[in-house]
Amino acid sequence: MSVRVVARIRPLLEKEHDKDVIVRADSVEHGKPFTMVKIPSPKNEAEEFSFAFNGVYDQSATQEQLFTAEVAPHIKALFQGLDVTLFAYGVTGTGKTHTMRGGLKLAERGVIPRLLSNVFRRGKKIAKDTNGETSVDVALSYYEIYNDKVFDLLEPPEKRTPSGLPLREKDGKTVVVGLSERACEDLKDFERLYIESNMNRVTAATKLNAHSSRSHAILRVKVTQTTGDVVRESTASAIDLAGSEDNRRTENGKERLVESAAINKSLFVLSQCIDAISRGDKRVPYRESKMTRILSLGQNSGITVMILNLAPLRSYHLDTLSSLNVSSRAKRIEVREIENEVVYKQGPRAASANLGSLQGSAARQPLRALANAHNVHTGAVMAAKTAADKPDKPVKAFSVYTDKAAAKPAAVVVAASVLPPSRTAIPTVNSSQLRRSNSTKRPSDSADALSSRPTKLARPTHQSLVRPSQQAQPQPLSMSAEQIEAMVEKKVAEILASRAAAEAVAAAEPAPAAQEPAGAPQQQQSKALEDEVRRRLEALERRIDHDERHDDTRSEGLRHLLQARQAKERGDDAAALRSYELALPFFPGQAKLLGKIDRLRAKLGAAAAGDDFQTATAATPRAERKRTRTRTRRAKTCCNDDEDGNGDGNEDGNGDCYAAASSPGGKHRSADHGDDVYDGTEADVDDDGSFLHPGRGTTKSRKHNQRNTTTTTTTATGTPTATATTNNSTTKKGIDEDPTSSPRAAHLLAIVNSRDLRLIRSLHGFGAKKAQDLVDHLNLLKAEDEGGEVRSLAHLRMLPGMGSRTVERAYEGLSSGGGVGTGV
Numbered sequence: 001m002s003v004r005v006v007a008r009i010r011p012l013l014e015k016e017h018d019k020d021v022i023v024r025a026d027s028v029e030h031g032k033p034f035t036m037v038k039i040p041s042p043k044n045e046a047e048e049f050s051f052a053f054n055g056v057y058d059q060s061a062t063q064e065q066l067f068t069a070e071v072a073p074h075i076k077a078l079f080q081g082l083d084v085t086l087f088a089y090g091v092t093g094t095g096k097t098h099t100m101r102g103g104l105k106l107a108e109r110g111v112i113p114r115l116l117s118n119v120f121r122r123g124k125k126i127a128k129d130t131n132g133e134t135s136v137d138v139a140l141s142y143y144e145i146y147n148d149k150v151f152d153l154l155e156p157p158e159k160r161t162p163s164g165l166p167l168r169e170k171d172g173k174t175v176v177v178g179l180s181e182r183a184c185e186d187l188k189d190f191e192r193l194y195i196e197s198n199m200n201r202v203t204a205a206t207k208l209n210a211h212s213s214r215s216h217a218i219l220r221v222k223v224t225q226t227t228g229d230v231v232r233e234s235t236a237s238a239i240d241l242a243g244s245e246d247n248r249r250t251e252n253g254k255e256r257l258v259e260s261a262a263i264n265k266s267l268f269v270l271s272q273c274i275d276a277i278s279r280g281d282k283r284v285p286y287r288e289s290k291m292t293r294i295l296s297l298g299q300n301s302g303i304t305v306m307i308l309n310l311a312p313l314r315s316y317h318l319d320t321l322s323s324l325n326v327s328s329r330a331k332r333i334e335v336r337e338i339e340n341e342v343v344y345k346q347g348p349r350a351a352s353a354n355l356g357s358l359q360g361s362a363a364r365q366p367l368r369a370l371a372n373a374h375n376v377h378t379g380a381v382m383a384a385k386t387a388a389d390k391p392d393k394p395v396k397a398f399s400v401y402t403d404k405a406a407a408k409p410a411a412v413v414v415a416a417s418v419l420p421p422s423r424t425a426i427p428t429v430n431s432s433q434l435r436r437s438n439s440t441k442r443p444s445d446s447a448d449a450l451s452s453r454p455t456k457l458a459r460p461t462h463q464s465l466v467r468p469s470q471q472a473q474p475q476p477l478s479m480s481a482e483q484i485e486a487m488v489e490k491k492v493a494e495i496l497a498s499r500a501a502a503e504a505v506a507a508a509e510p511a512p513a514a515q516e517p518a519g520a521p522q523q524q525q526s527k528a529l530e531d532e533v534r535r536r537l538e539a540l541e542r543r544i545d546h547d548e549r550h551d552d553t554r555s556e557g558l559r560h561l562l563q564a565r566q567a568k569e570r571g572d573d574a575a576a577l578r579s580y581e582l583a584l585p586f587f588p589g590q591a592k593l594l595g596k597i598d599r600l601r602a603k604l605g606a607a608a609a610g611d612d613f614q615t616a617t618a619a620t621p622r623a624e625r626k627r628t629r630t631r632t633r634r635a636k637t638c639c640n641d642d643e644d645g646n647g648d649g650n651e652d653g654n655g656d657c658y659a660a661a662s663s664p665g666g667k668h669r670s671a672d673h674g675d676d677v678y679d680g681t682e683a684d685v686d687d688d689g690s691f692l693h694p695g696r697g698t699t700k701s702r703k704h705n706q707r708n709t710t711t712t713t714t715t716a717t718g719t720p721t722a723t724a725t726t727n728n729s730t731t732k733k734g735i736d737e738d739p740t741s742s743p744r745a746a747h748l749l750a751i752v753n754s755r756d757l758r759l760i761r762s763l764h765g766f767g768a769k770k771a772q773d774l775v776d777h778l779n780l781l782k783a784e785d786e787g788g789e790v791r792s793l794a795h796l797r798m799l800p801g802m803g804s805r806t807v808e809r810a811y812e813g814l815s816s817g818g819g820v821g822t823g824v
């Protein structure tokens with residue numbers, strides 16, 4: 001089942017009544033429930049974007065309506081053993097906390113208190129209906145992720161360690177180590193605990209929202225049903241994500257900026273994960289933030305509902321578009337609906353001997369992008385279904401786990417006799433394919449009960465427990481990182497083994513008499529193979545780690561660029577300048593970025609140059625900045641950006657990003673129909689690819705230069721401008737003529753090839769990280785028998801993390817004054 005995504009538009013607050021409303025709910029057909037959000041194009045008011053969701057709640061929707069339609073139907077599933085995850089997503093001040101927590105009045109109560117109230121009620125009913133044979137226990141965990149650290153909200157703040165609670169991967173799931181859990185008897189008990197815990201939550205006033213949440217808050221409600229010695233456990237997770245925010249609007253101070261950066265980064269990573277899953281990418285960047293790691297969107301089984309909160313105001317225009325875009329893609333994430341295993345309280349039976357290893361092997365569910373499918377039922381339909389006690393519904397997202405289960409006695413997987421009757425599948429293609437039918441269940445006492453489980457639990461690593469018929473089933477195309485690593489390991493071992501075998505045969509042929517006693521060479525060979533495999537895998541890990549660090553930096557920098565562009569769109573040059581300055585440390589020495597900063601500074605006046613953010617640019621050598629300014633001025637004629645006079649209001653030269661999202665002739669277009677809808681991030685990537693991919697070699701930057709040159713020819717005066725063309729070619733001229741023979745180039749290469757960190761760091765533009773990355777990479781090349789020597793400047797430019805600009809700076813730094821710079 002795919003993640004169910006619903007949108008909720010909040011009403012105007014008192015102070016907002018005179019403000020411009022631009023977001024509205026709509027239905028596909030008159031009289032049908034709302035399933036569309038409509039918003040005008042920021043470029044052209046006459047044009048409107050439409051985003052389709054599984055349900056849309058307009059300003060008049062009450063807390064009760066939302067809960068009844070979107071949450072209540074899943075409580076039954078929770079008691080059937082499915083994990084349920086509900087999370088609120090949206091820009092700061094759009095109503096996430098209102099939706100999840102709500103107000104104090106009964107009618108204003110949000111999803112969380114209503115959920116608990118329903119859970120207690122249903123628990124009591126079950127106990128009553130079974131004459132006390134089944135008992136239901138509820139326990140809570142509550143924690144927050146603040147500045148990318150996890151803190152237990154059930155513990156007083158003074159008990160916190162600065163680094164927070166660690167995360168660990170266990171049985172294919174991410175667990176928070178050391179998280180506390182409190183039993184909760186009834187609603188009063190819950191309210192007391194919840195209010196106390198919320199006092200611990202880090203909140204801080206901002207201009208935008210006096211009680212803006214500065215952390216992601218995760219409430220985990222564990223429901224344990226015990227009948228005799230059979231225990232069924234399931235979890236409902238209610239997550240109130242912190243809101244992304246534009247620091248210019250909030251006028252955040254320095255501390256708030258750090259919080260904001262952490263919040264924005266994790267949300268940005270979440271959007272990247274959503275995009276990656278919906279595209280079917282093999283690598284989903286979960287590990288780049290704790291929040292995404294814990295959520296593991298699309299990786300856990302159960303039911304997930306994402307509530308997108310929206311403010312209807314024009315002042316949120318770009319933010320709203322951005323979150324509409326992300327969440328409309330989240331619909332395509334498919335998650336399996338799998339009930340949690342039932343366990344016995346008592347010791348394991350004979351048949352359960354392998355359980356430990358079975359649990360240990362539980363791998364994350366492979367991900368599959370759900371091409372164009374989405375839930376067909378609306379919230380209202382869902383509510384009607386529930387009322388009629390019809391088959392319950394599908395859904396999905398992510399669950400949160402603690403590792404408390406480790407303390408339990410070894411569990412025994414139970415089969416059909418103790419499982420609830422399988423629910424009738426909803427007639428959607430995906431759920432019907434994924435849901436188990438009764439026919440797949442097996443008697444619990446069967447000696448091979450364990451092997452009967454895999455229809456439900458996809459555990460590909462334990463081949464021995466999977467039936468041949470299941471092995472024959474087609475595997476999903478997506479793979480987890482662990483699977484990829486395992487595959488690489490296997491492949492490397494195979495290649496090495498065959499190479500070694502071939503060598504052994506070759507060696508044996510000419511001198512058979514010289515063979516050592518049987519057994520000894522084999523042992524040596526296998527040891528050599530092991531060493532080789534280990535060495536290669538270590539090299540591979542280093543490379544992956546290296547790539548991840550690059551991506552991490554890139555994400556943060558991208559976020560600032562996106563914010564800068566949004567500020568430009570709003571006409572807020574001061575805010576745009578600050579964002580570009582914040583982005584600078586992530587793309588050091590980038591000529592284009594420096595050019596933007598210079599132009600904005602010039603525009604705003606010299607005074608703007610000296611504020612809190614100066615540190616970011618202060619590190620840039622004056623000579624470089626001067627050179628860059630000259631270059632930028634020359635390049636001006638070829639940039640099709642606003643500051644260059646084309647009047648498209650888009651300094652980044654990517655005015656086409658909206659055009660791509662807009663249907664010609666002002667027709668409405670659904671965001672569901674492709675990925676070419678508005679996406680500020682992608683737009684920045686396109687435009688600023690040169691500083692976003694410093695490590696991808698020269699191909700990209702050359703392309704970029706070419707594009708600029710071409711643009712010049714077509715947009716400036718209609719005739720090619722010699723300046724721009726000359727500019728592109730002169731940029732590298734000095735170092736490209738005869739790179740290896742010039743003494744300066746040889747000097748630079750000698751420093752690089754020395755692998756001496758101190759020397760490399762002394763090069764212009766080389767900080768500690770860049771130098772370390774370079775040395776790591778050279779060592780990696782060496783380990784891979786590719787020599788590990790950099791033979792020319794062109795070769796150096798091709799290395800990850802280098803690029804033309806970096807090499808040029810280092811080269812020029814060597815010439816100026818005959819020494820090397822101090823690095824950035």
Ligand SMILES: Nc1ncnc2c1ncn2[C@@H]1O[C@H](COP(=O)(O)OP(=O)(O)OP(=O)(O)O)[C@@H](O)[C@H]1O
Binds near residue numbers: 009241244
């Ligand atoms: N549906 C609604 N009905 C009435 N008031 C609402 C509604 N949604 C939000 N509000 C009000 O809007 C304001 C902002 O809402 P809220 O604090 O829930 O936003 P938020 O998205 O959680 O912000 P943050 O991310 O900063 O925590 C609050 O005053 C809240 O009471």
